[in-house]
Amino acid sequence: MSTEAQTQSPPVAKTIASKYTTRTAEAKALVTKAKNSMGESGNLRKDIKTDVTTALNRLFELVKEGESKKKGPEILVQEVTTEEKETEKKLKEVIIEHTRSIQEHTQKMRDLEKALEEQKKENLERVTPLSYAEAVASYGTDTSRTPGKRTVHSIIVTSKEDTETGDEVLTRVRKAVDAKEGWVKVERVRKAKDRKVILGFGTREERQKARDKLERNDTQLLVEEVKNKDPLLILKNVLSIHTDDEVIKAVRNQNGEVFRGLEQGEDRVEIKYRRKTRNPHTCHIVIGVSPTVWGKTLKTGSLHVDLQRIRVEDQSPLVQCTRCLGFGHGKRFCREEVDLCSHCGGPHLSKDCADRLAKGTPCCRNCAKAQLESTFHNAFYSECPIRKKWDRLARSAVAYC
Numbered sequence: 001m002s003t004e005a006q007t008q009s010p011p012v013a014k015t016i017a018s019k020y021t022t023r024t025a026e027a028k029a030l031v032t033k034a035k036n037s038m039g040e041s042g043n044l045r046k047d048i049k050t051d052v053t054t055a056l057n058r059l060f061e062l063v064k065e066g067e068s069k070k071k072g073p074e075i076l077v078q079e080v081t082t083e084e085k086e087t088e089k090k091l092k093e094v095i096i097e098h099t100r101s102i103q104e105h106t107q108k109m110r111d112l113e114k115a116l117e118e119q120k121k122e123n124l125e126r127v128t129p130l131s132y133a134e135a136v137a138s139y140g141t142d143t144s145r146t147p148g149k150r151t152v153h154s155i156i157v158t159s160k161e162d163t164e165t166g167d168e169v170l171t172r173v174r175k176a177v178d179a180k181e182g183w184v185k186v187e188r189v190r191k192a193k194d195r196k197v198i199l200g201f202g203t204r205e206e207r208q209k210a211r212d213k214l215e216r217n218d219t220q221l222l223v224e225e226v227k228n229k230d231p232l233l234i235l236k237n238v239l240s241i242h243t244d245d246e247v248i249k250a251v252r253n254q255n256g257e258v259f260r261g262l263e264q265g266e267d268r269v270e271i272k273y274r275r276k277t278r279n280p281h282t283c284h285i286v287i288g289v290s291p292t293v294w295g296k297t298l299k300t301g302s303l304h305v306d307l308q309r310i311r312v313e314d315q316s317p318l319v320q321c322t323r324c325l326g327f328g329h330g331k332r333f334c335r336e337e338v339d340l341c342s343h344c345g346g347p348h349l350s351k352d353c354a355d356r357l358a359k360g361t362p363c364c365r366n367c368a369k370a371q372l373e374s375t376f377h378n379a380f381y382s383e384c385p386i387r388k389k390w391d392r393l394a395r396s397a398v399a400y401c
Contacts, residue, residue, distance in 0.1 A: 027063040152200035152396040153207040166191045176217040203235040227397035231294040232315035235285040243269040254304040258296045318394040325379040327390035342379040
């Protein structure tokens with residue numbers, strides 16, 4: 001009987017083992033079975049049962065710990081490795097995409113730089129810098145250039161008869177000139193005070209032809225030429241210790257390339273006024289010169305005064321009032337009673353303007369009065385359209401050539 005039991009026990013163990021998915025579950029089942037078997041054995045001593053039970057429990061704990069140590073790290077490492085591989089894959093894709101984008105942008109930048117260099121070379125080869133006088137002289141053929149610096153040569157016509165009105169004088173002028181015949185070109189015509197009519201011409205020759213014909217065809221008309229003003233230059237950062245006479249003497253004596261070979265009376269130099277600079281030891285000096293001296297000086301771009309080489313620029317004859325911000329008069333002759341802000345146009349100084357201190361958008365008072373759309377600039381802005389209009393008018397009375 002015992003022999004049969006021994007021969008049949010392995011299949012029983014095999015059946016039990018096949019029921020469990022893990023070794024821990026199988027060990028627990030075996031411990032339970034062993035405890036039950038000891039409970040059924042009545043002839044075993046109590047202390048032996050206790051020792052065997054303790055040993056079985058300890059054996060189960062060891063199997064359990066061993067199983068957890070064996071499987072736990074493998075699962076953790078596998079999970080971490082999979083996650084790292086996935087992250088690494090995504091990072092590689094992002095890096096590849098960014099690298100491709102950077103390469104494309106770099107190539108575009110190189111192509112753009114190359115195109116700009118080629119365009120720059122082409123422009124330098126095609127465009128020859130013009131002097132100020134050349135720009136004025138070429139106005140009639142180049143419509144892209146601003147007409148603000150064109151000189152108008154004018155005559156004033158009035159009647160010997162005190163009873164004639166301005167309209168009657170203008171009618172006499174029209175009949176005497178008879179410009180419809182095409183022999184002369186009149187650039188401007190306007191009536192002035194005291195029954196005077198002012199005619200403007202593009203050249204001195206046109207003016208002289210019109211004057212001769214007026215005097216020949218109508219002896220009741222009085223004709224007078226308007227003498228154009230000399231152009232202005234500004235001498236930058238001249239030492240303030242020099243007097244006006246010293247500056248004029250130095251300009252004439254130290255700049256032979258400008259004053260050499262001039263006709264009589266063409267060496268005119270007159271100090272107009274001085275402007276303060278941030279440096280208390282220097283100032284800007286505005287001088288009036290003959291058209292010939294003006295043109296030669298701008299071509300050289302500088303003048304020598306004593307121990308200095310002075311930068312020279314063209315100076316606009318336009319006067320802007322610092323009180324009302326208008327044009328054509330100075331503060332001394334202004335009719336406004338309070339100073340107006342160049343930033344917003346309000347009745348206060350610009351330094352006290354709350355809008356300017358808050359970095360608000362400026363509003364040009366002159367453009368706002370003219371109801372222009374573009375008013376978002378300071379009243380002293382050099383590109384202000386109203387300023388440009390007045391600058392053209394002021395320059396029309398100046399002889400640049």
